[in-house]
Amino acid sequence: MALLGFFCVVAVTIELYFLVAHDSLVAAAAHNPLAWLLSLYGPSDSAYFASPSPLALALEGLNVAVTTPLVALLAFGVVRRRPWRWPLQLGLSAYVTYSVVLYFLVAHVSGMAGMAAPSVSAYAIFYGANLPWLIGYAWLTWDAGREIYRALAPAVVERDRIAAVVEDFAEEPTKVESRRQRGDDRERAESLTP
Numbered sequence: 001m002a003l004l005g006f007f008c009v010v011a012v013t014i015e016l017y018f019l020v021a022h023d024s025l026v027a028a029a030a031h032n033p034l035a036w037l038l039s040l041y042g043p044s045d046s047a048y049f050a051s052p053s054p055l056a057l058a059l060e061g062l063n064v065a066v067t068t069p070l071v072a073l074l075a076f077g078v079v080r081r082r083p084w085r086w087p088l089q090l091g092l093s094a095y096v097t098y099s100v101v102l103y104f105l106v107a108h109v110s111g112m113a114g115m116a117a118p119s120v121s122a123y124a125i126f127y128g129a130n131l132p133w134l135i136g137y138a139w140l141t142w143d144a145g146r147e148i149y150r151a152l153a154p155a156v157v158e159r160d161r162i163a164a165v166v167e168d169f170a171e172e173p174t175k176v177e178s179r180r181q182r183g184d185d186r187e188r189a190e191s192l193t194p
Contacts, residue, residue: 003136004075011068014038015060022052044126045107045114053114055106059099067096086144086151093140100134 017034018025026049028035042049047056070092077085107114107126115122 001075001078003140004071004078006132007136008068008071008075011064011071016064018048018052019057019060019064022057025049025052041125041129043116044122044129046116047114051114055103059103062099063096067092086147089140090144090148093137093144096133096137097141100130100137103130 014034014037017032018038021028021032021035025035025038029039029049030036038049045056047053070088074085074088074092076082077088112118112126115126
């Protein structure tokens with residue numbers, strides 16, 4: 001819940017401010033704390049400060065308008081222990097993880113074009129500011145996948161047991177019972193192989 005809360009707070013403060021005031025961030029950095037925070041990130045990627053890019057605006061717009069309400073819905077599902085929370089968590093977190101990886105790839109393919117001067121500190125800010133989303137949502141993806149697998153695992157086992165029952169259904173009950181008492185289910189399996 002703390003992780004989801006953190007993502008929501010950042011979305012409705014810094015990211016929303018970036019979307020609304022992206023044209024005037026440089027001028028506002030001297031007197032607005034949110035613009036100042038974006039100015040700290042600016043040297044590692046000017047697309048989020050000095051020259052906002054269409055990709056940055058699209059990613060943040062999607063995050064604020066779509067992802068944040070879904071994160072709030074997921075938080076409700078977690079608190080209320082709703083079973084639909086797991087597929088929502090899996091889809092949402094996989095998509096955000098993908099978007100962070102895409103952001104990193106675009107930056108690298110462009111030769112870190114948005115980075116003012118490549119340095120250890122610029123790379124540290126670039127990755128450090130984005131790692132909470134990558135690691136947090138990757139963990140949420142893994143967590144949801146694990147829970148969904150746990151829920152479906154009994155169904156997989158049950159499916160295998162049903163297959164044996166269906167095979168037995170066609171045989172006479174006395175043959176099935178004698179074969180089970182002998183523990184010789186292999187004979188039945190071998191007769192079904194081509």
